[in-house]
Amino acid sequence: xxxxxxxxxxxxxxxxxxxxxxxxxxxxxxxxxxxxxxxxxxxxxxxxxxxxxxxxxxxxxxxxxxxxxxxxxxxxxxxxxxxxxxxxxxxxxxxxxxxxxxxxxxxxxxxxxxxxxxxxxxxxxxxxxxxxxxxxxxxxxxxxxxxxxxxxxxxxxxxxxxxxxxxxxxxxxxxxxxxxxxxxxxxxxxxxxxxxxxxxxxxxxxxxxxxxxxxxxxxxxxxxxx
Amino acid sequence: xxxxxxxxxxxxxxxxxxxxxxxxxxxxxxxxxxxxxxxxxxxxxxxxxxxxxxxxxxxxxxxxxxxxxxxxxxxxxxxxxxxxxxxxxxxxxxxxxxxxxxxxxxxxxxxxxxxxxxxxxxxxxxxxxxxxxxxxxxxxxxxxxxxxxxxxxxxxxxxxxxxxxxxxxxxxxxxxxxxxxxxxxxxxxxxxxxxxxxxxxxxxxxxxxxxxxxxxxxxxxxxxxx
DNA sequence: TAGATTGTTAATCGATTAACAATC
DNA sequence: TAGATTGTTAATCGATTAACAATC
Numbered sequence: 001x002x003x004x005x006x007x008x009x010x011x012x013x014x015x016x017x018x019x020x021x022x023x024x025x026x027x028x029x030x031x032x033x034x035x036x037x038x039x040x041x042x043x044x045x046x047x048x049x050x051x052x053x054x055x056x057x058x059x060x061x062x063x064x065x066x067x068x069x070x071x072x073x074x075x076x077x078x079x080x081x082x083x084x085x086x087x088x089x090x091x092x093x094x095x096x097x098x099x100x101x102x103x104x105x106x107x108x109x110x111x112x113x114x115x116x117x118x119x120x121x122x123x124x125x126x127x128x129x130x131x132x133x134x135x136x137x138x139x140x141x142x143x144x145x146x147x148x149x150x151x152x153x154x155x156x157x158x159x160x161x162x163x164x165x166x167x168x169x170x171x172x173x174x175x176x177x178x179x180x181x182x183x184x185x186x187x188x189x190x191x192x193x194x195x196x197x198x199x200x201x202x203x204x205x206x207x208x209x210x211x212x213x214x215x216x217x218x219x220x221x222x223x224x225x226x
Numbered sequence: 227x228x229x230x231x232x233x234x235x236x237x238x239x240x241x242x243x244x245x246x247x248x249x250x251x252x253x254x255x256x257x258x259x260x261x262x263x264x265x266x267x268x269x270x271x272x273x274x275x276x277x278x279x280x281x282x283x284x285x286x287x288x289x290x291x292x293x294x295x296x297x298x299x300x301x302x303x304x305x306x307x308x309x310x311x312x313x314x315x316x317x318x319x320x321x322x323x324x325x326x327x328x329x330x331x332x333x334x335x336x337x338x339x340x341x342x343x344x345x346x347x348x349x350x351x352x353x354x355x356x357x358x359x360x361x362x363x364x365x366x367x368x369x370x371x372x373x374x375x376x377x378x379x380x381x382x383x384x385x386x387x388x389x390x391x392x393x394x395x396x397x398x399x400x401x402x403x404x405x406x407x408x409x410x411x412x413x414x415x416x417x418x419x420x421x422x423x424x425x426x427x428x429x430x431x432x433x434x435x436x437x438x439x440x441x442x443x444x445x446x447x448x449x450x451x452x
Numbered sequence: 453t454a455g456a457t458t459g460t461t462a463a464t465c466g467a468t469t470a471a472c473a474a475t476c
Numbered sequence: 477t478a479g480a481t482t483g484t485t486a487a488t489c490g491a492t493t494a495a496c497a498a499t500c
Contacts, residue, residue, distance in 0.1 A: 082435040
């Protein structure tokens with residue numbers, strides 16, 4: 001029962017879900033019932049020691065010479081990440097993106113359940129979106145307070161993001177998942193995760209221009225001359 | 227004209243777009259026309275030296291004692307990341323997410339333009355989505371080949387993601403931006419960027435359970451006892 | 453027993469931070 | 477000139493990789 005549960009590196013936190021999906025796929029395939037770090041590393045093109053360290057963070061104890069029982073490992077990661085304990089979430093903004101988020105049915109089995117949706121547009125308020133009635137935005141803080149909802153999703157236009165974040169914070173939200181293309185500021189105690197497509201696009205754009213040329217031989221020579 | 231344009235750290239590539247947006251906001255506010263690394267660092271809660279190193283990667287030369295002309299800096303980052311040279315992109319999958327992506331009008335001014343949309347559903351083919359006629363999926367490879375489109379977006383269900391990726395690769399795509407919740411494999415030369423919400427959700431879930439308690443004093447004592 | 457794999461400790465590598473010299 | 481900020485080099489820190497001992 002080793003894990004400190006503190007200082008789990010961000011990088012580990014990014015990789016564990018990848019292992020999780022890969023292991024689930026293996027389980028679905030049903031070919032093997034035990035998996036070693038080397039197996040996982042090979043499947044994902046990673047270093048085996050890195051995989052082992054990551055997996056150790058979950059606290060599971062494996063069997064030398066054998067590996068980890070596939071199903072056990074899946075459960076440990078699931079439990080470690082909390083994917084089996086869905087967090088309630090409120091959604092602000094029911095445009096195309098917000099609506100798409102509500103349609104992601106599998107969020108519930110992956111740690112989150114959207115329990116209410118809010119919008120400022122009178123035309124949308126009262127209308128059902130994916131079977132849930134849209135509520136007026138000003139009701140959001142009270143809803144968060146009264147239900148103790150820990151997580152808020154922002155899927156508004158950029159201009160509204162900061163004020164919506166403030167509303168969430170005023171209601172006592174603990175974490176914000178921001179999909180609006182805007183930089184928002186929140187108190188230090190709030191967990192903020194930005195899912196900004198423009199940020200992703202920027203690095204993709206760079207790579208496409210610069211990294212992409214795994215150049216043919218002549219060009220390689222040219223490059224070396226620099 | 228210093229930058230190697232090779233080995234730009236991933237971390238730098240993630241932060242530059244953040245600076246870019248912040249600087250644009252400053253420009254819009256119009257209060258200042260010159261900015262120092264310390265200014266930027268303060269605005270974003272980062273270390274000033276870190277900001278300077280990142281900015282140096284773009285190759286811009288600043289003035290000691292003064293800083294960087296705001297507009298110049300914006301242009302340098304923009305040019306460095308290639309945001310001013312839109313890349314053509316094809317979209318596969320025109321469900322709610324794909325449709326939302328097509329609706330992101332500002333992609334064009336941020337490095338990407340969706341030039342064609344594909345789907346396998348006969349009901350969607352031929353229909354317009356955001357003013358663009360959906361084409362049958364089997365036409366995708368030829369389209370990519372004939373137009374030299376460098377970038378492919380996958381917004382299909384998980385089950386279809388790998389085969390769509392294969393189609394894109396067969397057409398000669400150079401980069402794939404994958405929004406489907408699935409692990410896909412591509413040849414090493416292809417740039418692959420995953421935008422997997424389940425991965426993000428997993429780390430958010432963990433933080434919500436474990437990191438969130440910036441605990442009151444008694445709890446702090448308790449934690450120390452571990 | 454022999455050998456493969458885990459668990460753990462040490463070495464390496466890269467990114468961040470700190471220190472300082474150059475300069476407007 | 478004095479001082480703030482850039483540009484650059486050195487120190488620190490953390491994550492990855494390598495080495496090895498423990499174990500089934």
